Amino acid sequence: MACLRRLAQLCGVKSFRHFPPALRSAAMVFRSQHVVQLRAMSTESQDFAQFLHTVFTSPDLGTIAIENKCKNFCGFYRKLDDNCKTAFLSYLAQHYSINQDNVIQVAHTLTLAQERGEAFLVRSLERMRSAMTPRYQNLFQQIGRIEGGVKFLVDMRADLLNFTSSSTSELDSAHFQALSRLLQELLTLWFGVGFLHLQRVTWTSPCDLVQKISDFEAVHPIRSWRDLRQRVGSYRRCYTFTHNSMPREPVVVLHTALTSEISSNIHSIIHNPRFRAVTQASEDSQPNNSSVEPFEEEDPAQITTAVFYSITSTHRGLQGVEMGNYLIKRVVRELQSEFPHLSQFSSLSPIPGFRDWLVGQINLQLHRSNIGEGDSCQQLLTPSEIESLQPFRQSHHTSTLEAFKHLVQTNQWLAKEETVTAMKGPLLRLCARYLYKEKRRGFALNRVANFHLTNGAVLWRINYLADTSIRGLNQSCGLMVNYRYYLNETENNSTTYFQQQRIAVSPAVLELAESQESTDQSALQENGAH
Template sequence: MVKQRLAFLTDFVEAVTRRGRNSGDEADTLKALARPASERIAAACSVLMGRIGDAARVAVAEQALRAYAELQADEKLRFFQRLRDDYGVDADSIRQAYGAWDANPDAAAVADLFRVVEPARQTLLRRLNLAPGATPQLVAMRRDLLQAIEQDASLAAIDQDFAHLLASWFNRGFLSMRRIDWNAPAAILEQIMRYESVHRMQGWDDLKRRLAPADRRLYAFFHPATGDVPLIFVEVALTRGIPDAIAPILTAPEGEAQAQADTAVFYSINNSLAGLKGVSFGNFLIKQVVAELSAELPQLKTFVTLSPVPGFARWLAAQDDERARVLSQALQAADWQHDPDRIEALRPEVLALAARYIVVERGRGGMPADPVARFHLGNGASAHRLNWPGDMAPSAMKAAHGLMINYLYEVTQIEARHEAFVRDQTVAHGDQLADALKS
C-alpha cells in the first residue's frame, strides 16, 4: 500500500509538472489527473509539504485548488478532517523545543519553539496560496469550513489557522478605499447589488438613488487579490438632523440636500465575503469615511449610524422576568403596528428593555450581546438613541420588533471610547438610554 501511494505521488508530480510542456506521455498525464478529486487533493497536499522546486510547487498548488473545487460537501468535510488530523503539530518536537528554550531562553530557542508550535496546515495553506488567483479561492474554502463546523465542532481549530492567515493577508495596509458612483464599472455595481443584505435593493433604479451625488455616498474597501469584489462597503445618507427611521431614507426622492446637510448617516454596512468573517476592517473603513466626508463637506458636524438591532427579539423572548415576558408577548401581536396609541403605550417599555439589552446584557467574553453593538462600540462609537419603531420591514420586525438605534461617532472621542471598550468593555451611551435604564 505504501509503495502504491508513493508511486501515485510520483506519477502525480510528474503529471502536473509535464503540463504545458511538449511530452510524449500526454496519455499518462491525463490519466493521472483524471483520478478522483479527493485522491488528487490528498496527493497534492502531500507533495506540497515535501521538497519540490518553486515552479512545481505553484503547479501542484493550482491542481490542488482545482481538485478542491470538484469536491462534494461530504468530501469537503473529510478534507477538513484530514487537515485537522494529519496537518497539526508534533507533540515530541514541541516538548524538545520547549526544553531547549527552558534551558537557554535565547532568541534562537524562541524561534525554534515558535516554528514547531505552528500547525503544519498553516504552511500548507501558504503553499496553496502560491497558485494564481488562490487567495479568493482560500477565502471561499474558509466559507465552506465555517459551514462544516456546524457538523463537526472540532474543526474550529482549523478555523483559527485560516483566521490567522487571512488577517495577515487582508491587513489594512493592502486595502484601498474607493468612492463608488454611478459611473463605476458595471462589475462593481453588480457586486454592490448582490451583497447588499441590510436593506435589499429592488433594482438598478434603487442602486442609482443610493449613489445620487446630491445626498448619498457609498464607499468600499478593495484588495488586490479580489479585484472588483468589494470586501466591505458602507452606504451614507446626508441629512438635516439625526434620522429615527429607515423608510424616509430609502424612499426619499432625490434632492439638492447636500448644502443643507449637517449629518452623515451610515445606514447600511455590508461584508461581502463570508469567508472573511471575523477579519476586522470595518472600523478602518468608517474612520476613513468620516475623514473623507469631513474634508469634502466641512459643514457636516454629526456622524451617526441608523443601525438594526438584530438580536433584540430573540433576547427578549428568552428572558424569564415578568416585565420582559409581557413585552415580548405584546410585540409579537400585530395589533400595535398600525395603532399610534398602542405604540405610544408600549414605547417606554420597549426603550427600557432595549437599553438593558444594549448597555447591560453581555455575551461571550463579557462583550455586548448584540453583534452590531459590538461592532460600533468597538470602533469607538456610543449608543446614542434608540428608535422605535424605526424599521417596519418584515425581517426587522422578526429580528428586532422594528427597533433601530443610532450609534454616534464623535471624532474627538473615538479613540478614548475604543480604548475604554477594549480595556473594560465600557458601553458609552447617551442620555436617552441612561434615562431608559432607570425606568
C-alpha cells in the same frame, strides 16, 4: 456483517438467519449499500492521502514548481463536493498539522537550554517555534502568492466555518477550528488597512461592481434597479474596500446618507424624497441612460450630517478580520474633504436579536410566576406600563405580561394607534436595558452595538417606529438605534470600553435604561386581577 448484527438487534431477532423472508432481501440491499459507502470512503481517503503526500513531499524547485503545486491543490479542492471537502480538510488537518513528536523532543531540549547559555536558548526557542508551526501553514502562504490564491483561501475558510458549525465530531471540530484560526491570522495580515483600497461606487461604476453591491447588501436588501440607483445617487455615498488580490470584489461595503440631521428612521433614507422618480419600466429591469431622469444636483449647504445606515462584510471567509472600523474612519476623512462643514456623524443601526431576547425575558417571568416565584410583571413592566397595556388584555390572557407578549410576537400592536402609543414606553425602555445592560463577557451582548462601541461611538438615541418592515419588526419590534461618532472622543471611548467594559451613553438612553418604578402596588393589583 456488523451492520447486519446491528439491524438484527433493532428488529428484535438473534441474527440475520432469523430475519423474516420479506426483510431478508431488504437487509441484503442495506448491507450492499453500506459496503459500497465504506469502500467509497476508503477510496476517497486513499486518494486524499496520495494527493496530499505528493503536495507535501514535492520539492519546491523554483517559483514555477511552487505555483503549479498550489494550482493543483486549488483545482483538486474545487472539484470536491461538500462531503468530500469535509473529509479532505479533516485529513489535511489531522495529518499535516503540528508534529507532536517534534514538539515533545524540542521541549525536552529547552529544559537544558539555560544551562548551555543564551545563544543556545535562542536557537532552541526558534526550533520550538518551527516545531509549533503546522505543515499546512507554508502551503497556505504559498497559495496566497498565486493569482486567485487569496480568494481561494477566503472561500475555503468559509467552508471551514460551515463545516465546524455542522460537525458532530468533536475531533473534526477542533481540527477545523485550528485550520480556520490559522487562515484568519493570515488573512488579517493580508487584509490590513494598508493593503485595502477605498473606492466610491456610483451609478456609472462598472456594472459587475454595482451588481455585487446589490447582491451583497444584507442589512436593507435592495429590491429593484430603481432602489439600487437611489442607494448610489444624490445625497448618498456608497464606499467599499477592495484588495489587489481580489479585483472588482468588494470586501466590505458602507452606505451613507447625507442629510441635515441625524435620521431617526430608515424609511426616510430608503424612500428618499429628494430622489426623482424613474419611469415604471425601469423598476424591474436595468435602466439605461435614456430611460431615467438625471439625479438631483446636491446642495452642499443642506448637508451637515453623515448617517451610516448599512455596513456589510461581503465574505463569510473574512469573518473576524476587522475592516469595518477602518472603512468608517476612511469614509469620514473622505467626506470631510468633500464637505468641510460636515459636523455630525452617526449610524442608524438595526438591533438584531432584541425581539428574541425580549420574548425570552417574558417567558422567563411567566415561568417564575407559574411556579410561585413572584408576579409575572415584576422586573419587566412598570406600573404605568401595565396600566396602559391593561385595555388590550384579552380573556385568555392570564396576565398583562402575556398580553404584551402576544402583541410583540404577532406585531398586531402596529395596527391601531392606541396600541402603538401603549407599546412605545415599554419597548424603548426594555431596548435601552438590552443594549446598555445586557453583557457577554463584560461587553455588549448585541453584536452591532459591540461593533460601534468598540469603534468609540456613543449609544446616543433609540428610535421608535424606525423600521416597520417585516424584517425590522421581527428583529427588533421596529426599533433602530443611533450610535453617534464624536470624532474627538472616539479614541477615549474605545479605550474605556475595552479596558473597563464601560459603555459611552447619552443621558437620554441612560435614563431609559435605568428607569424602573417600584412594582409593589402594581403587583398587588395584578394578582387581584388574576
